[in-house]
Amino acid sequence: MGMTLAAKIIARAAGRASVAPGEIVTCAVDLAMIHDSGGPRRVEPILKRLGVGIWDPGRVVLITDHYVPATDDESRRIQDITRRFAAEQHITNFYDQQGICHVVLPERGHLRPGMFVVGGDSHSPTGGAFAAYMFGVGATEMAGVLATGEIWVRVPETIRIEWTGRLGHGVSAKDMMLHLCARLGMDGGRYQAVEYVGEGVRALPMQERMTLSNMSAELGAQAGLIEADETTAAYLRSVGAPDAEFAQWRGDADSEVTEHHVFDASALTPQVAAPHSPANAAPVEEHAGTAIDVAYIGACTGAKLDDLRMAAEVLSGRTVAKSVDLVCAPASLRDQEQARQEGTLDVILKAGARLLPNACGICAGYGDNRFGEDVVAISSTARNFKGRMGAASSKVYLGSPYTTAASAIEGRIADPRPYLKGSRA
CATH class of the missing domain: 3.30.499.10 (Aconitase, domain 3)
Known part of the structure; x- marks a missing residue:
């Protein structure tokens, strides 16, 4: 039996040849993303109590996007904390007032196929558009990641959502996700991994794929994954990301999934x-x-x-x-x-x-x-x-x-x- 894309990425991060749904494994984190709202002001006090710093500042991306622009004393205070934290912890991947974290992270070349990534925001599944296993955690878990570079996960079951056909003009990935929310419900993913496949998905440009993966959170999924292909590779080249092997980062045809839903993109309005x-x-x-x-x-x-x-x-x-x-x-x-x-x-x-x-x-x-x-x-x-x-x-x-x-x-x-x-x- 083959492995799903989620299982492949988690197995690599756990240093295993394979993993199975339901197993609890400890994974090495390739990248941690935090922002001004849930980041330094929340995690710094925890790190200080532990008496530790960041395990690898080069693997942390910090972005200001929630309290931008600063409109009052409180937001200015939070921005000051964020900037000071970046300097003190030697975080070179600090993007101040450059945009929303889920867009800035990939456009600066930080995401690549096969990566295991943790984000301090509920829409962190956006990274799945790049065949990266990316999911959101709260401040306490993020502090643990920043201190150790590791996190434990329960290997998820995978729900496969297949889109046949292609979207008509005037219909977008946003419409696909709203339709899925209506059909499957807000807990449709049940904190599992969603794997998006089919012609309708392959035809989407990267930013539209990002919308699919992002709104996996609305389905209740931990991650929303799309296999890597030449569209992925072309986008990564365009943003100056290092060359990455992408052919292997796709679910096996014989991998077992807990549910398989099929929708017709050409019929969607x-x-x-x-x-x-x-x-x-x-x-x-x-x-x-x-x-x-x-x-x-x-x-x-x-x-x-x-x-x-x-x-x-x-x-x-x-x-x-x-x-x-x-x-x-x-x-x-x-x-x-x-x-x-x-x-x-x-x-x-x-x-x-x-x-x-x-x-x-x-x-x-x-x-x-x-x-x-x-x-x-x-x-x-x-x-x-x-x-x-x-x-x-x-x-x-x-x-x-x-x-x-x-x-x-x-x-x-x-x-x-x-x-x-x-x-x-």
């Missing part, structure tokens, strides 16, 4: 999730016509360069409805600058968008732009839990960047496909 859960997703027509006050293009699942291009394709030559506040927070500074150079950002701004900092911002409920009382919004973010993005009375719908942009134009939730050339609604 734009999806919208109603408040207050991604699992409340349904085809866009079920919510079409719902008036909105705000359209938010932001977050690691909805404002990467590819996401900005989706929004710009819809917004090109058009103007946002007067009743709508369209806000755009590009996921990283690099993506923002590339979008500016190629004209994508200009299209979005000319349509009437306000530009916000490259940070988690509204998505995680940070900063000064959170949604006010009774605001109705559509957002390209991963979550729409009650009160997460602002006032508890606000109502947030989730959609793709395509759908968010189309809704901004109409002033109500709308199908994006009529705005796209060559698309069939």
Whole structure:
């Protein structure tokens, strides 16, 4: 019997030839990622009590993204702690105000196939898009990782999700994940590994794959994995990552999985999730016509360069409805600058968008732009839990960047496909 991709990576990290689901093994960590919110201010006191430093500063990536920009004394204090910690612990891979951790980490070449990576954030499964086993932990576990370079894991069972066919124009990875949340539920992964396979997945560019892996967290999975291929290798070359062997980092055809679900990407239509859960997703027509006050293009699942291009394709030559506040927070500074150079950002701004900092911002409920009382919004973010993005009375719908942009134009939730050339609604 062959091994799943999850088992292969964990076996390598544990120094074993093979592992089986249910086994508890100790793994050597290849990389640890922390950010300003759950990082230094949480782990430093623990490390001090233990009387230890970081096991290998070169294997730690520290990113400021939650308390960016600093808007009050508390956020400034947290940023100061983060910068001091980076200096004192000799963390050279420190990215200050460069964007959201889940986008900055891969765009700086830190992720490669076969790596075993721990992140201090619930959306750390994003790394699975690169055939890396990456998952999120809390501050106490992260302190242990930073002190020892190791962590124990229970080898997960794998749920295989296969997408046949290819997505139609105006349908994105975000729609795939909202559909999965509706069909499988928020605990669909049951803290196991999800392996995404099939033509529909292989056809996706890397940033769209990142959205799939990222939102594995919404399925309740520990990790969301996609096998490495030439698309992976090409992206890694483009960001200057060291050459890596990728052919071996895929699940074996005869590996045993606990569930195997098959979906047709070519039949999928734009999806919208109603408040207050991604699992409340349904085809866009079920919510079409719902008036909105705000359209938010932001977050690691909805404002990467590819996401900005989706929004710009819809917004090109058009103007946002007067009743709508369209806000755009590009996921990283690099993506923002590339979008500016190629004209994508200009299209979005000319349509009437306000530009916000490259940070988690509204998505995680940070900063000064959170949604006010009774605001109705559509957002390209991963979550729409009650009160997460602002006032508890606000109502947030989730959609793709395509759908968010189309809704901004109409002033109500709308199908994006009529705005796209060559698309069939």
